[in-house]
Amino acid sequence: MRITFHGATRQVTGSAHLLEIGPYRVLLDCGLFDSERIDPASPNHQLSFDPRTLDAVIVSHAHNDHIGRLPCLVRAGYSGPIYATPATADITSVMLRDSARIQREDVRNAHVRHAHIEAPQPLFELLDVEWVVERLKRLRYDEPTDIVPGVTLTYLDAGHILGSAIVQLDFRENGRSRRFVFTGDLGRRSTSLLPDPTLVRNIDILVSESTYGNRELDSYDRLMKQLHVIVSRATRLQSKILIPAFSLGRTQRMIFCLQELFSVYKVRPIPIYVDSPLSNRLTEIHRDHPEAYTTHARRVMARDPLYFGSRFVEFCQSFDDSRRLNHMAGPMVIISSSGMCEAGRVRHHLRHIVSDPDNAIVIVSFQAEGTLGRQISEGVQRVQILDQWYDLSAAVYVLDGFSGHGDRNDLAWWYEQTGGKIEHGFLVHGEPEAMESLAPLLQPQLLNPVQMPELHASYEV
Ligand SMILES: [Zn+2]
Numbered sequence: 001m002r003i004t005f006h007g008a009t010r011q012v013t014g015s016a017h018l019l020e021i022g023p024y025r026v027l028l029d030c031g032l033f034d035s036e037r038i039d040p041a042s043p044n045h046q047l048s049f050d051p052r053t054l055d056a057v058i059v060s061h062a063h064n065d066h067i068g069r070l071p072c073l074v075r076a077g078y079s080g081p082i083y084a085t086p087a088t089a090d091i092t093s094v095m096l097r098d099s100a101r102i103q104r105e106d107v108r109n110a111h112v113r114h115a116h117i118e119a120p121q122p123l124f125e126l127l128d129v130e131w132v133v134e135r136l137k138r139l140r141y142d143e144p145t146d147i148v149p150g151v152t153l154t155y156l157d158a159g160h161i162l163g164s165a166i167v168q169l170d171f172r173e174n175g176r177s178r179r180f181v182f183t184g185d186l187g188r189r190s191t192s193l194l195p196d197p198t199l200v201r202n203i204d205i206l207v208s209e210s211t212y213g214n215r216e217l218d219s220y221d222r223l224m225k226q227l228h229v230i231v232s233r234a235t236r237l238q239s240k241i242l243i244p245a246f247s248l249g250r251t252q253r254m255i256f257c258l259q260e261l262f263s264v265y266k267v268r269p270i271p272i273y274v275d276s277p278l279s280n281r282l283t284e285i286h287r288d289h290p291e292a293y294t295t296h297a298r299r300v301m302a303r304d305p306l307y308f309g310s311r312f313v314e315f316c317q318s319f320d321d322s323r324r325l326n327h328m329a330g331p332m333v334i335i336s337s338s339g340m341c342e343a344g345r346v347r348h349h350l351r352h353i354v355s356d357p358d359n360a361i362v363i364v365s366f367q368a369e370g371t372l373g374r375q376i377s378e379g380v381q382r383v384q385i386l387d388q389w390y391d392l393s394a395a396v397y398v399l400d401g402f403s404g405h406g407d408r409n410d411l412a413w414w415y416e417q418t419g420g421k422i423e424h425g426f427l428v429h430g431e432p433e434a435m436e437s438l439a440p441l442l443q444p445q446l447l448n449p450v451q452m453p454e455l456h457a458s459y460e461v
Pocket residue numbers: 061063160185
């Protein structure tokens with residue numbers, strides 16, 4: 001077989017890997033690069049292969065850096081199946097429709113907000129998304145299915161976000177059986193919400209993510225204790241806690257953790273407001289899949305009538321709901337997006353919260369350089385929000401262990417359980433420093449040197 005890496009090479013976005021197995025061509029993921037969607041010069045607008053020659057597309061999970069360019073495939077003539085777990089299929093529909101809507105607005109307002117882009121145009125329209133939705137083929141975990149003659153796909157739970165999967169392909173080549181495994185994004189162990197990543201043995205070819213290959217994250221128990229301190233402080237000071245959080249995965253994890261804090265850790269409950277229309281829709285999908293969570297999580301959630309919502313959680317829909325929070329007294333928690341404070345309702349809450357030293361801002365997600373979220377997490381003295389300057393006097397806590405990605409210890413643990421003797425191993429989805437640091441932990445399981453491919457690099461394996 002041949003594998004060509006068309007994204008997530010020495011970086012964490014743009015996941016897309018092309019497999020050629022005998023006469024068949026299979027694409028793993030088709031994600032967005034961290035670059036403007038409406039700029040025709042952006043790498044998002046260049047597909048490096050002809051989608052009409054593909055026989056199947058396999059999606060690992062529904063984060064935009066793994067699914068965000070699926071509509072570009074159908075727009076360029078792809079008409080075959082797109083495999084996804086049922087939860088991933090549900091989330092993909094919501095995420096891509098939202099992306100089409102944002103792009104349409106961005107193009108309309110380009111002369112104001114994106115004046116540097118020449119001839120802006122969207123990557124895709126809503127109609128392209130509907131074609132993707134039509135092509136989605138739902139495949140549950142642990143159900144081997146032939147996707148092209150002689151190639152069997154099995155999805156295994158990756159424990160990263162709802163619906164996330166490890167992709168296992170079994171096939172015969174030159175008279176011998178071979179097993180190809182793509183980790184997708186692997187979750188942390190013992191997070192109490194989602195199961196640990198599934199272990200896989202007898203691998204011949206492995207493509208592994210490496211996002212936190214150079215990081216050790218705080219234990220879940222320690223994170224919960226820190227959250228306990230922050231919530232108790234807000235109760236004492238009658239103040240507000242603002243958690244900027246991505247709509248998919250992080251928002252639901254934070255709701256669950258707070259719910260667990262109240263019911264298992266016996267912390268005095270305070271109201272939680274979730275203020276993001278996209279988060280609300282995605283949380284509904286999370287409620288539709290109670291089978292996805294650990295037994296412990298199901299027990300915690302069963303104490304209240306709603307999954308990811310309880311009598312302490314209120315979901316804001318309208319702008320009026322959102323504005324009402326500004327005039328309400330604490331204590332309360334507001335979870336709002338976007339996760340890096342670059343767009344969305346979170347900026348309006350920040351304006352009201354940021355200059356009061358009794359309030360707290362809790363950073364629970366990765367903050368890219370140059371974003372407002374990054375400035376806050378670094379504790380600058382003044383911040384510019386929606387064209388006005390404010391003193392940053394609120395307490396700032398950075399709790400990045402709530403990530404959906406396993407750290408280097410989690411990845412090393414997963415590699416050790418493979419049983420070794422892996423012929424070829426590739427690291428993707430990580431910055432070069434993370435890969436360099438992780439490679440020695442993977443190497444003992446491999447028969448050949450670890451590869452860290454460049455963009456568009458191709459290997460016969
Ligand atoms: Zn992911």
